[in-house]
Amino acid sequence: MARTLHRMAQDIVRQTPDPGSLVLIGVQRRGVELAARLAGEVAAAAQVDVPRGSLDITLYRDDLEVVGPRPLVGPTVLPVALDGRHAWIVDDVLFSGRTVRAALDQLADFGRPARIGLAVLVDRGGRELPIQADVVGQRVDTAPGDRVDVFVRELDGRDAVEVLRAAQGGRGA
Amino acid sequence: MSGGRLGKDLLGLEHLSADDIRLILDTAEPFKEISERAIKKVPVLRGKTIVNLFFEPSTRTRISFEFAEKRLSADTVNVASAGSSVVKGETLVDTARNLEAMRIDMVVMRHGASGAARFLGERIESSVINAGDGKHEHPTQGLLDLLTIRDHRPIAGTKVCIVGDVLHSRVARSNIWGLLKLGAEVAVCGPQTLLPLGIGELGVRVFRRVEEAIEWADVLNVLRLQLERMQAGYVPSTREYYRVFGVTLERLERAPRDLIIMHPGPMNRGVEIDSRVADGPHAVILDQVTNGVAVRMAVLYLLAGGRPELAESAKGAPER
Numbered sequence: 001m002a003r004t005l006h007r008m009a010q011d012i013v014r015q016t017p018d019p020g021s022l023v024l025i026g027v028q029r030r031g032v033e034l035a036a037r038l039a040g041e042v043a044a045a046a047q048v049d050v051p052r053g054s055l056d057i058t059l060y061r062d063d064l065e066v067v068g069p070r071p072l073v074g075p076t077v078l079p080v081a082l083d084g085r086h087a088w089i090v091d092d093v094l095f096s097g098r099t100v101r102a103a104l105d106q107l108a109d110f111g112r113p114a115r116i117g118l119a120v121l122v123d124r125g126g127r128e129l130p131i132q133a134d135v136v137g138q139r140v141d142t143a144p145g146d147r148v149d150v151f152v153r154e155l156d157g158r159d160a161v162e163v164l165r166a167a168q169g170g171r172g173a
Numbered sequence: 174m175s176g177g178r179l180g181k182d183l184l185g186l187e188h189l190s191a192d193d194i195r196l197i198l199d200t201a202e203p204f205k206e207i208s209e210r211a212i213k214k215v216p217v218l219r220g221k222t223i224v225n226l227f228f229e230p231s232t233r234t235r236i237s238f239e240f241a242e243k244r245l246s247a248d249t250v251n252v253a254s255a256g257s258s259v260v261k262g263e264t265l266v267d268t269a270r271n272l273e274a275m276r277i278d279m280v281v282m283r284h285g286a287s288g289a290a291r292f293l294g295e296r297i298e299s300s301v302i303n304a305g306d307g308k309h310e311h312p313t314q315g316l317l318d319l320l321t322i323r324d325h326r327p328i329a330g331t332k333v334c335i336v337g338d339v340l341h342s343r344v345a346r347s348n349i350w351g352l353l354k355l356g357a358e359v360a361v362c363g364p365q366t367l368l369p370l371g372i373g374e375l376g377v378r379v380f381r382r383v384e385e386a387i388e389w390a391d392v393l394n395v396l397r398l399q400l401e402r403m404q405a406g407y408v409p410s411t412r413e414y415y416r417v418f419g420v421t422l423e424r425l426e427r428a429p430r431d432l433i434i435m436h437p438g439p440m441n442r443g444v445e446i447d448s449r450v451a452d453g454p455h456a457v458i459l460d461q462v463t464n465g466v467a468v469r470m471a472v473l474y475l476l477a478g479g480r481p482e483l484a485e486s487a488k489g490a491p492e493r
Contacts, residue, residue, distance in 0.1 A: 056203060059215040059245075059474075070478035073203040109212045 001121075001152075001159040004137040005034070008119055009041030011135040015117060016086050019046035023082065023113075027091040027103055028056040028074040033152040034121055035090035053078040055089070060102035082111030088135075092150035094120040097131035122161055124148045143167065182294035182301040183472055185310030186350040194351055198320050200471035201464070207244055208466055218247035218477055223279045224272050227304070228254040231283050233438055233462065234304050234314070238281050241469035247279075265289065269297050278477065282306075287343075300476045308341050313472060314437055315347025317465040319355065321457050322392055324464070325433055329356030334386040336420060337396030337445050338367040338407075344437045348394060349377060362386040363396075363418060366407045383418050387428045394435040395420050398445045411444045421447040425455070433457055 016022055022042065026035030032054045039050040056074035064070070089103050100118060107116065119135035124142045138161070140148060145166030153159050179193045186194065207215055223242050227235055235251070242249045252272075263271075269280060279300040282290055287307030294301035305311040322328055333352050339345040339361045352359045353376060360378035361368055362385075373379055380386040387393070398414055408414050415421075425432060434446075434456045442448045450456060 059207075059217040064217065064478070070200075070475050073200060073474075075203050076206060105216070109210065109214070111211075 001137075001161070004121065005037050006041055008121075008135050008137050009038050009045055012038065012042055012088060012117070012119060013046045015134060016046075016088075018086065019048045019050075021084065021086045021114065022046075022048065022050050022088070023078075023080055023085050024050055024052040024088050024090055025078070025103075025107070026052065026054050027089065027099060028054060029155065030092035030150050030152055031055075031090050033154045034092060035088075036154075038090060038119065051080045053080075055103055055106055057099055057102035057106055060106045062098060062102070076106070078110055082107065082113045084112075084114050086115045086117070087113040088117040088119050090119050092120065092152075093122045093124055093148050094118075094131075094133050094136075095124050095126050095148075097127045097129035100131050101129050121150060122148055179475060181476070182290070182303075183312055183476060184290045184294060184301070184303045186312050186315050186347050186354070187310065189312075189350075189354070191354045191356075194316070194319065194354060197316055197468065197471050197475060198323060200475060201316075201320055201467040204467040204470040204474070205464070207470070208240075208463070213244050214246055215244065216246045217474060218242070218245035221247045221278045221477055222276065223247045223249050223281060223473070224277050225249060225251045225304075226268070226272075226280055226282045227252070228282070228284045228289075229305070231304070233465075234283065234311075237462070237465040238302075238304060238313075238469050240466050241473055242281075244466070245470055245473055247473070250277075265293060266296050269293055269299075273297050273299055279473070302472060302476065305343055307343065308346070309343055310347045310350075311343040312347050313465065313469050314344050315351040316472070317461055317468040318344075318348055318394060318435060318437070319351050320464045320468055321435060321461045322357075322433065324460065325457070326391065328352065330358070331392060332358045332360070332390045333392040333394060334360040334362055334380065334390040335394045335396060336362045336383060336386060336418065338398055338402060339363055339372070339396070340367045340369050340407075341399065341402070342396050345394075345396060349375060353377075360386060360389065364408060364414070367402070383420065384424060384427070387420075387424055387432065390432060391430065392433040392435060393420060394437070395446050397437065397439060398441055400441075411441070415444055419443075419445060419447060420450055422449040422453070425450060431455055435461060437461070 024035040024039045026032035035052050039052045043050045054077050056076050058071050058073045117134045120133045121137040123136045123139045147164040149162045151158050151160040225238055277299055281302045281304050283304040284306050287309035289306045290301055290303035303312055335345045349359055360380055362380040362383055402408055432455055436458045440446055
């Protein structure tokens with residue numbers, strides 16, 4: 001995963017004309033840890049301070065009516081004003097695109113970034129909305145019932161991407 | 174609310190479990206931040222309709238609920254008893270059923286009769302949130318008091334003394350239930366005429382002198398002395414009350430430790446609390462007001478949610 005994140009950081013720098021305006025915003029939970037690591041890599045590569053924030057999109061979800069009891073809401077912390085900045089949304093897995101839709105709505109309530117990019121560790125396909133990532137760590141072909149789990153050492157003690165196939169019930173990536 | 178689960182209604186803290194209370198307090202934390210944003214609004218209750226049904230005058234609680242509802246994007250209607258069909262003799266249930274016929278989702282109710290919220294909750298489909306019923310409970314006030322204490326110190330083991338008219342106070346009752354469930358030590362202090370008989374059986378300590386309470390406590394929750402208590406003969410005069418039970422700077426200066434001073438408002442300065450205390454460094458009275466909005470947002474958010482039995486099936490399918 002370290003190599004993948006290194007490459008993603010290079011891609012982010014390449015796609016950001018003014019690295020001084022960068023802010024990396026991780027989506028709770030695993031996206032926050034990934035944003036922190038990417039910020040370190042980007043800061044080293046571009047020789048700038050990279051502020052980072054976290055976003056909990058629960059209150060902007062479009063499926064709250066069907067998910068049963070209300071999910072716990074995590075913290076949203078944006079340390080800098082977004083106006084005029086080049087913001088990057090960082091998440092672990094891109095699937096339906098609905099989380100990103102919610103994150104975009106939420107960011108609009110905080111300000112008007114000059115540009116918003118999307119960086120994800122895993123793109124598993126299966127989009128339900130017209131949303132694509134600008135920076136992708138790896139692409140995985142999946143069926144709708146499969147599960148893609150991302151583990152990060154800060155929370156899980158190890159770095160891994162695992163695909164749980166619905167058909168066989170086995171693991172492998 | 175059968176079985177102590179956070180269910181359709183929030184009627185009081187007596188029947189909530191410690192886990193339910195912690196869930197509400199934990200949920201209130203991220204809602205605090207929303208009120209600090211430039212755009213103080215999230216779309217989570219978009220399309221939900223909430224009626225604030227106030228049969229007793231209230232400024233703080235009603236406004237606090239209204240801010241909470243608006244910051245969650247709910248549509249709200251306020252009904253005050255004066256000028257409504259209630260004064261024309263309509264019963265509570267008829268009023269609520271008429272509102273329900275207009276397809277509402279929640280009712281926030283303040284009523285003078287103890288048990289009014291439960292009565293209503295059992296008879297309508299919509300969620301009922303008790304915003305104070307007679308001398309029974311005022312659960313969101315109890316919750317915001319818990320949240321305010323927790324901002325400063327862990328609730329378990331904290332010594333909290335409620336000072337004043339405990340007998341007539343729904344705030345005191347909700348506080349006592351919530352504090353005991355979360356492991357605090359609880360005491361009450363006030364004139365004997367204003368303390369409920371047998372309160373010691375709840376595991377609550379009783380102080381006859383406010384000096385003893387101050388020596389013992391980490392937190393004082395000072396209740397408002399309602400002026401009609403004088404007319405009813407519970408207390409000889411407000412001056413007498415202040416002299417014996419007033420929380421004054423002189424008394425606090427003799428405390429062995431720094432106390433946190435709370436008051437549910439509205440305050441009678443110079444009756445139950447000294448102005449120098451109310452405006453002093455240990456008062457968290459305005460923090461309570463701020464926390465009130467966050468706690469009410471949390472309650473509205475949690476009660477407007479889906480059903481517990483759907484929890485497991487939802488877990489396996491996080492949105493991405």
